[in-house]
Amino acid sequence: MEKSAIRDPGFYLMIAIGLAALFIGPLVVDMFTIMQVTQYVVLSVFALSLGYIWGFGGILSFGQAAFFGLGAYTFAVASINIGETTIPLILSFLLPAAFGAALGYFMFYGKLSDVYLGVVTMVVTLIFWKLANHTAGPEYVIGKARLGGFNGIPSIPTLNIPGEPDAWLDPAQLFQVFMAILIAVYVGLRLLIASDFGRVSIGIRENETRASLLGYDVRKHKVIVFSIGSGIAGLAGAMWATYQSFIDPNAFGMEMSAKALVWVMAGGVGTLVGPILGVILLQWLTLKLGMMELLNSFVVLGAIMMALVLALPKGMVPTLRGWALTGWTLARRGRGAARAKKPGEEGGAG
Amino acid sequence: MDYFIVVALEMVRAVAWLVLLSAGLAIIFGMMRVINFAHGEFLMLGGYTVVTSTHAGVNEAVAILILAPLSVGLFGIIVERLVIRRLYGRILDSLLATWGLSMLMIGGVTLIFGNTVEGIASPFGGMAIGAYQVPIYNFVLIGFAALVLFGVWVVLKFTRAGLIARATMQNPAMAEALGVRTSWVYMATFGIGSGVTGLAGGLIAPVTGVVPTMGVNFVGQAFITVITGGAAVITGTLSSATLLGTISQATTFLAGPVYGDAALLLVALVLLRLLPQGITGRIFKRSL
Amino acid sequence: MTEVEGYKILRTRGLTMQFGGVTAVDNVDLDLNDGELRCLLGPNGAGKSTFFKCLTGQLTPTRGEITFKDQPITGWNTHDIVNLGVGIKTQVPNLFNGVSVYENVRLASRRKHMPAMAREIAEKMMEKCGISHLARREVGLLAHGQRQLVELAMVLAEEPSLILLDEPAAGMTGDERDRLAQLVLEAARGSAVIVVEHDMQFIRQIAKFVTVFNRGAIFREAMIDDIMRDRAVQEIYLGKQANAAA
Numbered sequence A: 001m002e003k004s005a006i007r008d009p010g011f012y013l014m015i016a017i018g019l020a021a022l023f024i025g026p027l028v029v030d031m032f033t034i035m036q037v038t039q040y041v042v043l044s045v046f047a048l049s050l051g052y053i054w055g056f057g058g059i060l061s062f063g064q065a066a067f068f069g070l071g072a073y074t075f076a077v078a079s080i081n082i083g084e085t086t087i088p089l090i091l092s093f094l095l096p097a098a099f100g101a102a103l104g105y106f107m108f109y110g111k112l113s114d115v116y117l118g119v120v121t122m123v124v125t126l127i128f129w130k131l132a133n134h135t136a137g138p139e140y141v142i143g144k145a146r147l148g149g150f151n152g153i154p155s156i157p158t159l160n161i162p163g164e165p166d167a168w169l170d171p172a173q174l175f176q177v178f179m180a181i182l183i184a185v186y187v188g189l190r191l192l193i194a195s196d197f198g199r200v201s202i203g204i205r206e207n208e209t210r211a212s213l214l215g216y217d218v219r220k221h222k223v224i225v226f227s228i229g230s231g232i233a234g235l236a237g238a239m240w241a242t243y244q245s246f247i248d249p250n251a252f253g254m255e256m257s258a259k260a261l262v263w264v265m266a267g268g269v270g271t272l273v274g275p276i277l278g279v280i281l282l283q284w285l286t287l288k289l290g291m292m293e294l295l296n297s298f299v300v301l302g303a304i305m306m307a308l309v310l311a312l313p314k315g316m317v318p319t320l321r322g323w324a325l326t327g328w329t330l331a332r333r334g335r336g337a338a339r340a341k342k343p344g345e346e347g348g349a350g
Numbered sequence B: 001m002d003y004f005i006v007v008a009l010e011m012v013r014a015v016a017w018l019v020l021l022s023a024g025l026a027i028i029f030g031m032m033r034v035i036n037f038a039h040g041e042f043l044m045l046g047g048y049t050v051v052t053s054t055h056a057g058v059n060e061a062v063a064i065l066i067l068a069p070l071s072v073g074l075f076g077i078i079v080e081r082l083v084i085r086r087l088y089g090r091i092l093d094s095l096l097a098t099w100g101l102s103m104l105m106i107g108g109v110t111l112i113f114g115n116t117v118e119g120i121a122s123p124f125g126g127m128a129i130g131a132y133q134v135p136i137y138n139f140v141l142i143g144f145a146a147l148v149l150f151g152v153w154v155v156l157k158f159t160r161a162g163l164i165a166r167a168t169m170q171n172p173a174m175a176e177a178l179g180v181r182t183s184w185v186y187m188a189t190f191g192i193g194s195g196v197t198g199l200a201g202g203l204i205a206p207v208t209g210v211v212p213t214m215g216v217n218f219v220g221q222a223f224i225t226v227i228t229g230g231a232a233v234i235t236g237t238l239s240s241a242t243l244l245g246t247i248s249q250a251t252t253f254l255a256g257p258v259y260g261d262a263a264l265l266l267v268a269l270v271l272l273r274l275l276p277q278g279i280t281g282r283i284f285k286r287s288l
Numbered sequence C: 001m002t003e004v005e006g007y008k009i010l011r012t013r014g015l016t017m018q019f020g021g022v023t024a025v026d027n028v029d030l031d032l033n034d035g036e037l038r039c040l041l042g043p044n045g046a047g048k049s050t051f052f053k054c055l056t057g058q059l060t061p062t063r064g065e066i067t068f069k070d071q072p073i074t075g076w077n078t079h080d081i082v083n084l085g086v087g088i089k090t091q092v093p094n095l096f097n098g099v100s101v102y103e104n105v106r107l108a109s110r111r112k113h114m115p116a117m118a119r120e121i122a123e124k125m126m127e128k129c130g131i132s133h134l135a136r137r138e139v140g141l142l143a144h145g146q147r148q149l150v151e152l153a154m155v156l157a158e159e160p161s162l163i164l165l166d167e168p169a170a171g172m173t174g175d176e177r178d179r180l181a182q183l184v185l186e187a188a189r190g191s192a193v194i195v196v197e198h199d200m201q202f203i204r205q206i207a208k209f210v211t212v213f214n215r216g217a218i219f220r221e222a223m224i225d226d227i228m229r230d231r232a233v234q235e236i237y238l239g240k241q242a243n244a245a246a
Helices: A009-028 A031-057 A064-082 A086-109 A114-133 A171-194 A196-206 A208-213 A218-244 A254-267 A273-291 A297-311 A316-336 B002-032 B039-055 B060-082 B091-113 B137-158 B160-170 B172-177 B182-208 B215-229 B233-255 B257-274 C048-055 C078-083 C101-109 C115-128 C144-157 C174-190 C200-206 C224-229 C231-237 C239-245
Strands: B126-129 B132-135 C008-019 C022-033 C037-041 C063-068 C086-089 C162-166 C192-196 C209-214 C217-223
Touching: A009 A031, A009 A171, A031 A064, A031 A171, A031 A196, A031 A218, A031 A254, A031 A273, A064 A086, A064 A114, A064 A218, A064 A254, A086 A114, A086 A218, A086 B257, A114 A254, A114 B091, A114 B215, A114 B257, A171 A196, A171 A218, A196 A208, A196 A218, A196 C101, A208 A218, A208 C078, A254 A273, A254 A297, A254 B091, A273 A297, A273 A316, A297 B091, B002 B039, B002 B126, B002 B132, B002 B137, B002 B160, B002 B182, B002 B215, B002 B233, B039 B060, B039 B091, B039 B182, B039 B215, B060 B182, B132 B137, B137 B160, B137 B182, B137 B233, B160 B172, B160 B182, B172 B182, B215 B233, B215 B257, B233 B257, C008 C048, C022 C048, C022 C192, C022 C217, C037 C174, C037 C200, C048 C063, C048 C086, C048 C162, C048 C192, C078 C086, C086 C144, C101 C115, C101 C144, C115 C144, C144 C162, C144 C174, C174 C192, C174 C200, C209 C224, C209 C231, C217 C224, C217 C231, C224 C231
Parallel strands: C037 C192, C037 C209, C086 C162, C162 C192
Antiparallel strands: B126 B132, C008 C022, C008 C063, C209 C217
């Protein structure tokens, strides 16, 4: 975990896969699939925001959707008013980050316990959701943008080339830009985690008391981590808004926060690849299960969440890594020893 | 004059409302330090018990006062045995698991009953205070809120079960050493907490109607009340419900119900910044 | 009381810590000279660890004042006190369990120094404490004695002007303990040190001036030899046996 990103081959492999998808994807895959994958890319950015603060800052937020929604609404309102999308995209990072810092100030300087943190983050999301739903009346207007309450905000502009408000991106280009954002967020987070700041975060995650006994200001540090995570979630929200060209209060919904948690849990807390794999696997699974008319998405999501906590608390990537490691050690030991044991007994060791 | 009586009554009703919504949660939190994230859905389950059984011809009072707490209490015991118990000492995991449960319940009830509001007629009708009309049912809610708190107090203070519960609350390891089966205590606590929540769900059903997602409307208030109150069940719930209920009702009068909730959270955040373990973490420390 | 005169790096006046009805630290006036090595003795529950927690801001004392380097630090945040130059090894080692020994020590040295220097200091301290061979091991998997040494290396890597060591010898083998004694004596050449310890063999190796705590209050302050001969001190230590015999 503390392995420096620069020396980790997996880091370059991920970048290579990302770049390959970015450049080759649109050439070989049909448009419908590209648009489908674009959705996964957006949600991956969202998943990374939680994967970072939870896995590398020890902050479990039950309300990541608050920042996702805030970013989405910021982008919608700003882009409709400004008529271009570059500044709104930046704002959709900055505003949620600032709000995250303010909320973080109350939570971390108040030294709230984990349970209280969970409850507060969840309730904040809930209230955003209620407020957003409440803005249906014509009096809720920001500049040219009507908030629309539960009806949402329609006709949100697609991204345009910076400086050229009329040069909209086509779906393939949008996919490429989003992929580039995902790669940038991933690389940025990996470097951040490998930096001294990131190492201190990991230290705080491991032992807050020791971190403060070494002279690190735990509260300030957590506020910064939380704020960065909030900004990234906001950015994902903006991407979501422009991808759908529509946004409604469900961006603030419980389901959105829960999904982020499930992706990270499924993929594994304490990795960055995990949350991305979690998105791909679970979105695909929900799609398949959703097709069976019998179940609705709440049942699927809830069941998966409970199953993960009870059966696979570490998540996929760390579990597989553990299996691989024990398998490898056993295999080595087996080869070195009398080779009496059959292979295949190793699987159960994880 | 009449107006002030009506306003004061509304304030008391708001406090009672918060007490009812959060008492069951507070019982569980006070004892086990676990927040049941499916609390809203436990309320919903209580509501559905009342609606379905009255539609089946059961007397309303029986449905609300007996069936709702019993069925939800039983459900709580099952949940404790199957889920919560496996996660002792893993508090964050129990939050995640109960949140999963919450969604499972919303989804499950939607599958069975569909996503429509069902209701029963509000009993008793209204009463005139001067020129104003006040639902008599408000007095019922206030009465039951008081009764619930009083009941918890009597149980904790005067019964053997209450003594065991208080001992476990103070020091689980010591209680265990003295022969208390803490695992049973926790099961009973979760069951009773759920039962109280079921009762609350039943009591609010005539006012709000029931729908699978109704829990979402109440958990925010319940959670804030409990964490603001802190670990002491009675004084915590009562003090925070009084404070928050008054403030949110005042805000609601001035700006509307949505902002009432937002005001609630803001006050709670400021309060928690000053008293991170809730009101009873600093003040009324040794209370029940 | 003491004939050693000089700059007082640490001074507490009327320091009191109460939990409910229990007074864990009772009206303690303690002076520590710059560069002094002080041993703190006392039976379990005498309030030594609580005293340390007050000094490092982990607890806010009920009453009294703490002055460190002429600054009134009562009620300060832990990290602010630490950054003034206090390093503490806690009774139960507080370590970053999920990461390597090296990373632990480096996080300590990095607080004051740029990366290259931090690395050098971390390596030097690990060598000093004899844990260089464990550098890449995960701290959570080490034996108790080794963990103690890791924490000690971290405290030394902070280069504090006041070092607080709470039962540093617990869980150590004889060799480890001898090394520890050397380390403490060496550290005391550059910093003021307060050591809480029960291991009398260890105390004899390092102690000169000793403060004895009992029931949260200072019971005696004297040179170690006088303390060892003091009947009353023996009695509070052996309280139960003495009572049983009486």
